Amino acid sequence: MKTIKIIDTSIKDIFKNFNSENLNIKNFNELFKLIDEINFSSLEIIGGSCFEKMLSNNFNKSPWEIISYIKSIIKNTPLQALIGAKNLVSFDYYPQDIIKRFIKISINHGISIFRVYDALNDIENLKPTINEILNNNGICQGTIIYYPNKDINYYINFISQLKSLGCHSICIKDAESTLIPAKSSELFRRIKNKEVNNSESNISNYNKSLEDIDVFLNTQNLKGVQVLNYFEAISNGCDGVDLSFIPSTYYENFIPSIFPFLLSLKEKKITHNLDITRINELYDLIKEEVYPNLNKNKTFSNIRFINSNKSFLPEWLMVMLENQLFELGELDKIDEVFDEILKIKEEVGNPSLSTPIGQIIGGQAILNTLISNKRWEIVSDEMQLMLSGSFGKLPDEINPKILELINNINYNNNELLNNNIILETKNDNLFEICKNDIKKYSQNEEDILSYCFFADKTLKFLNQKRKIKSNPIEGIKNDKKQELSIKDTIKILDKTKKEQEKFKENIEIDKLREEQMNDFKDLNIEKIREIINLLENSNIEEIKIESDNIKITLNKTKNINLEKNLKIDDLNKLESLDLSTDDSKILKQKSLKEKEETNLKDISTKEFDQNLEKTSSNLIEIKSPIVGTFYASPSPGEPPFVMVGKKVKKGDTLCIIEAMKLMNKINSDYDGIIEEICVSNEEPVEFNQTIMKIRMN
């Protein structure tokens, strides 16, 4: 009695279809434990849009960490990944270097089986990736996309080729749900040599060798014939099938097709070794934990597709088109676009709509129906690349009329631009470029790979991760500051407030302020001051300091010809200053300087003169040259620079005004006696506000 192998794809489907707000991997421990006990031949946990979805989770784990986590719980059943030969888990074609790293890292994190497909069934695309998997001791399942118009010999031939490349098993993937039961039965009968056909005896001999390699069938239940297909296939020698507890569209009383499938095996000479009790337990758990949290996508089950057995667009493609049409405000044209996709598919050599070809044809269909006046008036760059063979050999001939049309219209693009685009997509330095891009966030190979695949989402993820790390302290500090400054603001803006009240309040505020200044001091006031001294005593014109939470740029008054940019990555590493000249940064700062004539360095004595006003014969008002926070003393706890009645000389420091975390010393240009200090410590001051009055000698 033959034992059928059953692969479960539920974990992958959960990631794909789960409402990401409620998704937390830790809630699935029970589910993972149960699924491991059922005895599936393997579990597909990566594939389709799943990697991308994993990146935008809100439980602070990278896709790689998620895989490791799953592996740490699921110890018995091998884990499997569905990947495109060239596009891996994303949409672009990646250089061999990236493919190599991806396979290695995946294996390190616990993936043991790779199901490799190519949307165009181009063996040349598959070859290098299969070799890479085998070199790393991975198990490779060569995958053939099912094309309804190909004859059986095409598949027999293809399977032999994959086998000779070293694939451990084969999968026929019905990506567009066009497989019908009669075809399933014929396909496997011939592959597995169950039927001796005299007229084609040579082929029968040829594929005898295919009896000893496992051939799986993967089809969706979009048209409701999944179990029928599986039944016919296994009755004729198919070795394994894919099943999932997660529906593409959930409705009440939904029954996963694993149940009817197992029922169909009853009283047959084929068995399985799944643990039925555990399956029931898992179903109960999923009913409770997963189904209520599935995304409520629109139902696409369009009955016309079933009646005529048209290609069913892959689910992700439908969702993508729906979103795009919604943005264009043309949602009512969705049927037109669907039909156009199938029309284009036929015209351009009938490629399957798997990633990335589906995206290209979908985009072109929108151009053809909604954007341009007539079909094929505008041709997307990707479509041109595909037609020129950049993605691999197309299964059928391209309609010559289309080729002609495209050559006529896009003369400009073809001649002048195509070369550039091809170069861009085949960039061998991609990894290094990506590494450099995210050097501020992570130098972890896993994160760099994620960034190669989905740059924006990875950055967002890394940012979020960093925030969570540094948040606790930040939060407390900010709260305190806010409480304080609101009081200050009210005070300065409400000028009618009585002096007495102000005095009382000052005492209270000073206490709080002291605490706050201490926090501030611990952080870096001293260090910033050190840097300012360093700057003053050096030939360096500008310093830019960046650490996790702070960015400071210091400019000096003097115009020195020598331009240098001193960058300090970490305030704690003050001793080991990293002197680096970065042209782009200097340029940036230069242009910034040009744009703002009033920079911080302008707070010179000259500027100061303009802001002095003689109110009476010898009483001088000193006005703030900038907007910022007034500090009476060099640091909290220390005595103030000046007090009422104190004598000051030219050059003496009167106070500090902090603007954007930079401390600006305000110096006196006159000899005299402080008559009045008009603002209190840590009060915000605006431009031209009188801060002190000095009676000249």
Place this chain on the structure above:
Amino acid sequence: MFKRILIANRGEIAVRIIRACKELGIESVAVYSTADADSLHVKLADKKICIGPAPASKSYLNIPNIISAALVTQSDAIHPGYGFLAENHLFVEQVISNNLVFIGPPSNLIDLAGNKSKAIEIMRKNNIPVIPGSINNVDNCNEAIKYARKIGFPVIIKASFGGGGRGMRIANNETELINLFPLAKTESLNAFGRDDLYIEKFINKPRHIEFQILADNYGNIFSPGSRECSIQRRHQKLIEEAPVLNLSEKTEQLMHRTAIKAAQVLNYKNVGTFEFLVDKDENFYFIEINTRIQVEHPVTEMVSGIDIIKEQIKIAAGENISNLIKDFTKRNINNDKKVFGHAIEFRINAEDSQNNFNPSPGKITNCFIPGGPGIRFDSFIHPGSVIPPYYDSLIGKLIIWGIDRNEAISRANRALNEFEVEGIKTTIPFHLKIINNEKFKNGFINTDFIEDEKIL
């Protein structure tokens, strides 16, 4: 939603933003230079803070003072308005690094849009129509002819390092091109020291048409419609209208989709405008993106019913616009034009239009603002207000709405005649001349209109 917004601008746009804040229940902080201490935006805002002396470079362009002002007033976000720092990506970076929200697109988009040739290159690669040209330098006459045949005559020969019209030659056919090419080369060499030339399709008397874009942080991108901005003097827009006129519905829809596609290509965020040139045969070409709220946004507001400034603030605060899009679509589902009525904006500048548009700052001793149905006046002036000489001469925008363009024009005629400003000269008489021009009334306008019709 934000608690408090600092408006890093002055004049009518600062007033407009403060009004939006008030309607949203957000506190506003006005910044001002010493010359603007009595200006209307300072009076209307909940808080005010002086940021520098009269010259804009030391006040409204003073990045450290503006950011410091936002920090000391505990503002959550900065609205840049238009002009000043609105399209300075370095300012945006500083805003962000001080943990403030910038109410506008991210700095990388501003940077990209500021680099026109790069923006055009990206559009070209994504099959958005741009003015066809040789892209690279054309070395000799044969090559020039080759390109010209592809592009189609007339073509314009331009100096790669040129500017200001020098070294530019228009060729209507091959013979002219053969004659003019060496001439342009010599001219360029003499004028700029380099003889690198490129050729581009020459678009004679184009129209300037643009599309307003709204895009939230979740990938929803939408356009409430088109604007016609062809009435310009020395590349300065003077009159804007919505929706476009004398354009086939098919072309308008195609442009609409193209604008949205262009925004999608760039993954555009917040508000912006995608500008196109349109030739006589309704071929259209992308020219540039404005990554800010525009002066002429009210005409779109009048015909679409959408308060663009409020939506801009909401988008920056992280709100989703999918419901706005749905409501808009629902509201306009039975309307071919997808907007309601027609709106025209007249820019009232403190300029002497009868005297070479010389600036005319000073004190407005008295004024009468027109009213009645369909009239909106966005401004900061009132009797006694002073127009300082330091800043833009725009003192207000008269926006007229009518059920169709004819009604809007007759209303505009009435309103401009009612309008009185004493103490300074304005562009009101100039606008009256334009709206009484027969070609304008019939909608036959292009960017050369003012010159061709000699309305000066």
